Amino acid sequence: ILNVEQSPQSLHVQEGDSTNFTCSFPSSNFYALHWYRWETAKSPEALFVMTLNGDEKKKGRISATLNTKEGYSYLYIKGSQPEDSATYLCAFEGSARQLTFGSGTQLTVLP
Amino acid sequence: NAGVTQTPKFQVLKTGQSMTLQCAQDMNHEYMSWYRQDPGMGLRLIHYSVGAGITDQGEVPNGYNVSRSTTEDFPLRLLSAAPSQTSVYFCASRLAGGTDTQYFGPGTRLTVL
Numbered sequence: 001i002l003n004v005e006q007s008p009q010s011l012h013v014q015e016g017d018s019t020n021f022t023c024s025f026p027s028s029n030f031y032a033l034h035w036y037r038w039e040t041a042k043s044p045e046a047l048f049v050m051t052l053n054g055d056e057k058k059k060g061r062i063s064a065t066l067n068t069k070e071g072y073s074y075l076y077i078k079g080s081q082p083e084d085s086a087t088y089l090c091a092f093e094g095s096a097r098q099l100t101f102g103s104g105t106q107l108t109v110l111p
Numbered sequence: 112n113a114g115v116t117q118t119p120k121f122q123v124l125k126t127g128q129s130m131t132l133q134c135a136q137d138m139n140h141e142y143m144s145w146y147r148q149d150p151g152m153g154l155r156l157i158h159y160s161v162g163a164g165i166t167d168q169g170e171v172p173n174g175y176n177v178s179r180s181t182t183e184d185f186p187l188r189l190l191s192a193a194p195s196q197t198s199v200y201f202c203a204s205r206l207a208g209g210t211d212t213q214y215f216g217p218g219t220r221l222t223v224l
Contacts, residue, residue: 098159099144
């Protein structure tokens with residue numbers, strides 16, 4: 001069983017704060033790293049798929065970086081808004097092409 | 112496109128009953144997967160398929176069967192439901208080539224009494 005760890009487990013920030021979370025994954029047999037946003041009572045929604053070491057992706061105020069050699073990815077949210085409140089999941093895709101998910105970081109943005 | 116659809120949305124079963132969770136996608140995706148989501152455990156892979164006629168076990172396959180007779184459909188069968196199978200079940204699909212996004216269905220909330 002692959003070990004995909006996310007930290008912190010939960011986070012409370014004030015509206016306007018910038019924040020970041022970490023995803024750690026195996027550095028061997030790497031194929032891709034996926035980030036999802038998951039709102040309560042909905043299904044996970046894809047944010048990024050990252051494949052190359054040093055990759056950086058951006059979508060509005062959300063961005064992500066990838067280090068495949070050391071096995072970690074950071075997700076950044078600039079100027080958090082209450083609508084950013086959700087659980088953020090990362091998933092490691094190895095050479096078997098299946099996704100192994102972390103337990104997620106639950107973000108609450110307080111107005 | 113309807114994307115990934117799942118039925119039913121909610122289901123209550125008694126221990127020992129059997130049922131099938133339906134999943135369909137209209138995006139011509141080769142890969143389809145079933146996950147269960149439990150508090151504090153994230154999403155865990157139950158079974159997956161890389162194409163019609165091909166299925167394989169994931170991390171937590173015991174108590175579940177799958178089949179893939181068409182590209183579109185990937186039903187999950189609970190043969191004899193147990194309280195430990197109380198969970199939210201998500202079906203997902205994606206293209207086989209490259210590093211494409213995986214799309215999730217809306218989920219089925221199952222309670223086994």
